Amino acid sequence: MRIALRELRRRPGRFGPVTAALILLTVLLLFLGGLLDGLYIGATGALRAQRAAVVVYSADANDSIIRSRLDTTTRAQIERISGVTAVGGLGISLLGAKVPGETTLADAAVIGYQRPPTGVPAVPPPGDAWADRRLEAFGVRVGQTLRLGPREVPIRVRGWVEDTNYLLQGSLWVAPDTWRRAQNASRPDAPFAAGEFQVFVADGPGDPGVLARRIDRATGNATATLTKDAAVLASPGTRQQKSTFNGIIGVTFVVVGLVVALFFALLTLERSPIYGVLKAIGTTTRRLFAGVLLQALIVATAAFLIGGLITLGLTSLLPARIPILLVGSRAITTFGGILLTAAIGGAISLRRIARIDPVTAIGTGT
């Protein structure tokens, strides 16, 4: 082990190429992860924040909130189900918002709600809204009156909430009637009547999957109920984004492993004579391998730290509207993944080290 550490200390340049490659891969992994998290969190905050076990859609909505429509009769059916402890209506309209003093429209999701989600205060008075901080990037300030949609429905910003956006649109949490006014103004061809919502969120004890099936049975399958987690993933594009990004991230981790494997395989090849000597004087394959593994892990750790700092620097330069979000859990999993793949990559050298015959240290004759 000491030999491996001394080599790292005295010949840092030798490990330069692999460290540089791993730094670049770390930056790539953190960027991809940051974008995935930014997209996921920005698209699903409104649903993740719900204090509910299930989300009820109309059966013909294909799990889309925008296409769903539920009436008071359905609500009554749900409320009658034993085990359902609370039902709340939810409606979402994606609209452009005119911000005082700004020339570009802010992308807004006007959300009418009855049961306050996590982090959102009680339903505000008609015409007022709790705005997500994402809208600050569009110049929105507390106390301003925004004008929403083609009919310029006025909504006054009452205060801030966080991580409650929907489909990367800054949320404006409003009273149900305020939402209906904005929705019906932009879609006069399909107005929502009083008491109607796009979806209901329902809560109750026990397995959410069982609750979802009971609701759909009670409504005669006029509804399609998803658990909250499934509803989050059913948000448009979310599942596809996750699988695409995770695919790229997975391939990048494989590249990390290959880079480490190739580097240490070459290094082992170069070190074969000295390994032969060390084996001849009493070292074990296990000790030599542990040295390689230690070097791989130290190089990976150094690369992660440098790559992490570079990523932090680069992301601070990006415009706030780019949905990149560096979260601690992503950094930890990326670090863990890099360490694991580096260890696996380094382990490729085990076979080669094991095959080095100590007798090679001593002459070539018979």
Added chain:
Amino acid sequence: MTALQLDHVSKVYRSGDDDIVALDDANLTVAADEMIGLIGPSGSGKTTLISIAGGLLTPTEGSVLVGGENITGYNAKELTRFRGEQVGFVFQTVNLVPFLTARENLLVVGELSGGRAGRKQATTRADQLLDELGLGHRHDNLPRQLSGGERQRVAVGRALMNEPKLVLFDEPTSALDTHLGEQVMDLIRSEVKGRGTAAVIVTHDARVTTYCDRVVTIIDGRLAETAAASA
């Protein structure tokens, strides 16, 4: 006390359908403080013999005792432990670890074999050995900062670090000029004799044999002749 005893040792390599006899019924006894020279033409079996004596190879037949320890049936793990504790090697090409200082190259032996002695003790011993080998001012030099003779002296120190019963030298002067070769052989003899350690020196160089107590000739795998040397 006998440092090395080979009894009817043979080593046969399989090459296709043929058997190649590298060592043929070799018998050799080396006393505890004896220094012997092993000479013979290329391919005669010198390397095989010292490889078997040092636990780098196992014999096909016969038995090998080093310092009274019978290593004949040892597996690879046992042989690794044995090499770390009982024998010292000085190789033809010096083969010091290039990024370790002279002192650290000696300490490698203790560290790699599990560090029986405490680290502090090992460091003291390494410094003492280097001083004895005339490298008192070179403890912290890397191999590239040392001359060929100094490197070979460090290699001798490394071989003696674990206080072995037997030290095996493979052409220790082949990479040195005449003057340095003589210096190194003087040093080897004084160190080996001063410690009562046995040594087997493989060489092509007739001058080296003059430092040995006894010279053994090997031809076609057979220890054919034993001659007295003028030490």
